[in-house]
Amino acid sequence: MTLATQSRNFPEQVRVARADGNLQQALGRLKFGLTLMRGAAVDRLPEFERLRDEAAAIRDHTLTHLDHYLLRFEQAVTERGGHVHFAVDAESANAIILEICREAGARKVTKGKSMVTEEIELNEHLAAHGIECLETDLGEYIVQLRRERPSHIVAPAIHVLKSQVADAFAEHHGEAPPGGRDEAASLMAEARAVIRRHFLEADVGITGANFAIAETGTTVIVTNEGNGDLTQSLPKVHIAVTGIEKVVPTLEDASTLIRLLSRSATGQEAAVYNTFSTGPRRAEDPDGPEAFHVVLVDNGRSSMLGSEFQEMLRCIRCGACLNHCPVYGQVGGQAYGSVYPGPMGAVLTPSLAGIDAAGHLPNASTFCGACEAVCPVRIPLPKMMRHWREREFESGLAPRTQRLGLGIWRFAARRPRLYRTLAAAGARLLRIAGGRRGYLRRLPLGRGWTAWRDLPAPAGETFHAAWRRRRHER
Amino acid sequence: MGMPPGASGRDQVLASVRRALGRKGEAPEPEAVTARLARPQQNTIPMRAQLQQPELTELFLSMAADAQATVVRLPSRERVPAAVADFCREHGLSAQAVIAPASPLADLDWSTGGVAVETRAVRSGDPVALATAAAGIAETGTLALLSGPENPVTGNFLPDNHLVVLEERDLLGTPEDLWAMLRERGLPLPRTVNWITGPSRSGDIEMTMLMGAHGPIRLHILFVDAGSGA
Numbered sequence: 001m002t003l004a005t006q007s008r009n010f011p012e013q014v015r016v017a018r019a020d021g022n023l024q025q026a027l028g029r030l031k032f033g034l035t036l037m038r039g040a041a042v043d044r045l046p047e048f049e050r051l052r053d054e055a056a057a058i059r060d061h062t063l064t065h066l067d068h069y070l071l072r073f074e075q076a077v078t079e080r081g082g083h084v085h086f087a088v089d090a091e092s093a094n095a096i097i098l099e100i101c102r103e104a105g106a107r108k109v110t111k112g113k114s115m116v117t118e119e120i121e122l123n124e125h126l127a128a129h130g131i132e133c134l135e136t137d138l139g140e141y142i143v144q145l146r147r148e149r150p151s152h153i154v155a156p157a158i159h160v161l162k163s164q165v166a167d168a169f170a171e172h173h174g175e176a177p178p179g180g181r182d183e184a185a186s187l188m189a190e191a192r193a194v195i196r197r198h199f200l201e202a203d204v205g206i207t208g209a210n211f212a213i214a215e216t217g218t219t220v221i222v223t224n225e226g227n228g229d230l231t232q233s234l235p236k237v238h239i240a241v242t243g244i245e246k247v248v249p250t251l252e253d254a255s256t257l258i259r260l261l262s263r264s265a266t267g268q269e270a271a272v273y274n275t276f277s278t279g280p281r282r283a284e285d286p287d288g289p290e291a292f293h294v295v296l297v298d299n300g301r302s303s304m305l306g307s308e309f310q311e312m313l314r315c316i317r318c319g320a321c322l323n324h325c326p327v328y329g330q331v332g333g334q335a336y337g338s339v340y341p342g343p344m345g346a347v348l349t350p351s352l353a354g355i356d357a358a359g360h361l362p363n364a365s366t367f368c369g370a371c372e373a374v375c376p377v378r379i380p381l382p383k384m385m386r387h388w389r390e391r392e393f394e395s396g397l398a399p400r401t402q403r404l405g406l407g408i409w410r411f412a413a414r415r416p417r418l419y420r421t422l423a424a425a426g427a428r429l430l431r432i433a434g435g436r437r438g439y440l441r442r443l444p445l446g447r448g449w450t451a452w453r454d455l456p457a458p459a460g461e462t463f464h465a466a467w468r469r470r471r472h473e474r
Numbered sequence: 475m476g477m478p479p480g481a482s483g484r485d486q487v488l489a490s491v492r493r494a495l496g497r498k499g500e501a502p503e504p505e506a507v508t509a510r511l512a513r514p515q516q517n518t519i520p521m522r523a524q525l526q527q528p529e530l531t532e533l534f535l536s537m538a539a540d541a542q543a544t545v546v547r548l549p550s551r552e553r554v555p556a557a558v559a560d561f562c563r564e565h566g567l568s569a570q571a572v573i574a575p576a577s578p579l580a581d582l583d584w585s586t587g588g589v590a591v592e593t594r595a596v597r598s599g600d601p602v603a604l605a606t607a608a609a610g611i612a613e614t615g616t617l618a619l620l621s622g623p624e625n626p627v628t629g630n631f632l633p634d635n636h637l638v639v640l641e642e643r644d645l646l647g648t649p650e651d652l653w654a655m656l657r658e659r660g661l662p663l664p665r666t667v668n669w670i671t672g673p674s675r676s677g678d679i680e681m682t683m684l685m686g687a688h689g690p691i692r693l694h695i696l697f698v699d700a701g702s703g704a
């Protein structure tokens with residue numbers, strides 16, 4: 001089993017998303033929230049561009065020596081009394097985690113935010129074996145109550161309106177608390193009280209890890225709510241689940257990446273909680289977990305190493321490429337049908353789930369380049385989406401009409417005289433159809449465009465023709 | 475996969491990684507890896523945090539305030555009990571606080587401020603709990619707390635109001651300074667190193683940033699600073 005997706009239905013899901021007024025309202029907030037705040041934070045740190053170069057280099061270095069750094073990380077965790085488990089795929093990761101939970105006699109598990117556990121569908125797996133698995137990040141909790149998938153890798157409930165949160169709480173918590181359910185503050189207080197009880201009852205706490213430090217055998221979580229910390233420090237057992245690519249060499253390297261992560265994600269100078277966990281509690285410690293496990297998940301990542309998609313493994317999951325993507329901003333995360341949406345998902349999802357399952361996603365781009373421009377580890381996202389488009393075309397997965405259209409274009413393009421004649425005729429025809437308004441409301445074969453916006457009519461003359469005329473006029 | 479049947483997940487993952495990297499099999503650790511781990515190097519350090527006193531303190535105080543922490547400057551540790559009393563009064567809380575039994579703060583003279591102090595583990599719902607920071611990081615207005623008997627880790631997250639004492643002499647510029655300090659003391663790191671920057675918050679409901687998501691609703695820093703003249 002690899003990454004499960006509903007990405008095949010992308011075109012239909014886009015139509016649903018575009019028609020969903022609630023979603024459009026919710027997405028409107030992205031632009032004026034996260035993107036502006038990121039910009040301001042970057043302006044306050046003159047070294048930002050240099051840090052991006054260094055961050056990309058740290059990741060490249062680690063990936064080049066990934067086998068060695070994985071071994072060093074494993075050794076350091078073991079020396080501190082923790083355990084490292086390697087999982088080939090989602091199935092084996094789930095089996096490993098279930099086994100640890102069973103050994104601990106766990107009935108209830110709390111979870112900090114972790115994209116990898118979303119990727120492997122851990123909650124469903126534990127539930128199927130009688131273990132209750134509760135999301136504790138407020139956004140993840142809301143999404144879990146609504147039986148949905150997160151729609152953003154940093155802000156999982158970005159698509160949900162306050163009134164919908166109130167509905168979900170009414171359904172699951174029963175009667176409203178004295179503060180009512182009209183204000184965001186009272187909703188948050190209600191969730192705080194409910195989830196606090198779960199923290200205190202949990203037998204095992206599962207978190208992700210933004211970084212795994214080889215030097216010291218330390219896992220790092222970066223959060224604002226403190227839920228990850230309550231998750232990992234109250235129960236007897238702490239399991240950190242993360243991808244094999246999250247290893248970094250040293251504490252200093254992690255610190256550089258952290259500088260970029262919070263600024264890129266939310267525009268904060270620092271997240272509220274950066275937590276470094278090394279081994280289980282010590283003999284003299286009055287609290288903390290008695291056992292510490294790290295599950296390192298491959299699930300398709302190693303197949304990206306050494307390929308044209310290796311640079312994607314630099315990703316630190318900051319979400320900036322989603323926040324700045326015009327396509328994501330129009331359709332939201334759920335349309336992508338993958339826990340990894342937006343530009344990073346358009347590259348990562350086909351890598352992990354297969355191009356036949358996710359071929360639409362690399363096509364969901366205007367190639368404006370905003371994603372690459374903001375990516376803190378300088379991942380050439382548009383270039384990699386292009387690689388996927390090529391592979392999709394080569395393997396004959398592109399739709400027939402598209403292949404036919406490209407075939408015709410190629411035929412003409414190889415015959416300059418024919419091409420010029422056709423282009424000139426087309427330009428003239430569209431100019432006439434555009435009439436005095438100068439734009440087209442409808443276009444045969446072009447409904448995908450004109451359903452949403454008018455097409456400006458061409459000038460009536462091709463570039464070739466205009467160029468030649470100018471040269472003569474000179 | 476070309477692996478012998480029954481190969482462990484560990485062997486399979488490492489073999490796939492090696493194959494993808496074009497290695498023939500297990501290779502000796504390259505010098506680049508050994509050296510990087512043996513002698514950790516700093517990357518670029520923001521100029522902003524390369525300061526001397528009193529600018530370092532000023533930066534810390536302004537960054538902490540930007541992160542919605544509140545700060546009070548005290549001329550000596552002896553003034554901590556009175557400052558805790560002030561905090562409780564200001565927020566309409568009954569004058570009581572919890573301190574870890576092994577905390578150095580337990581030795582202060584608590585009879586003066588009128589605060590009833592309990593020395594025990596912090597419990598969920600405790601209104602006020604005290605802790606000591608091992609360091610302050612001026613670059614971002616961050617507190618660094620180390621888990622252990624003096625500062626049990628759950629005490630940082632369970633109380634509604636987290637009051638943390640930071641001594642001016644423990645103020646550092648950057649996280650890298652913290653790692654250098656801890657290396658000097660001798661690794662291993664404590665079970666948990668917490669960097670805390672302001673109180674707990676969430677923007678998960680319609681992107682409205684609100685304080686007190688799961689951890690403390692308020693973070694109050696008691697900054698002991700001989701030069702404050704207060």
Ligand code: SF4
Nearest residue numbers: 315316318319321375
């Ligand atoms: S691809 Fe870059 S911008 Fe997008 S989430 Fe990953 S690190 Fe952030």
